[in-house]
Amino acid sequence: YPAAQTSINDSFAKQVVDTIKNIENHEPVIWPIVGGSGPMYLFEGVPCISIGCGHANSNAHAPNENIFIEDYIIGMKTIANLIHRF
Numbered sequence: 167y168p169a170a171q172t173s174i175n176d177s178f179a180k181q182v183v184d185t186i187k188n189i190e191n192h193e194p195v196i197w198p199i200v201g202g203s204g205p206m207y208l209f210e211g212v213p214c215i216s217i218g219c220g221h222a223n224s225n226a227h228a229p230n231e232n233i234f235i236e237d238y239i240i241g242m243k244t245i246a247n248l249i250h251r252f
Contacts, residue, residue, distance in 0.1 A: 170206035170214065174198055178213040181251055189244045
């Protein structure tokens with residue numbers, strides 16, 4: 167897929183950061199560009215943000231991928247809060 171990017175200064179990006187600060191009580195780690203693929207270029211001009219939950223040893227996408235229950239609950243609260251703010 168062609169590259170796509172949403173500015174970290176976009177109002178939706180700022181809402182995501184504020185929500186994470188509010189729910190998780192810390193500054194989120196922001197990676198303005200990450201590897202991966204997806205058809206985000208089809209939605210040019212629409213802000214696209216990817217957030218996740220888990221810990222440093224979650225082993226994302228591995229056969230032994232895991233998450234702490236508390237991290238899962240925080241992730242649900244974060245998404246619910248974003249939907250409510252939208």
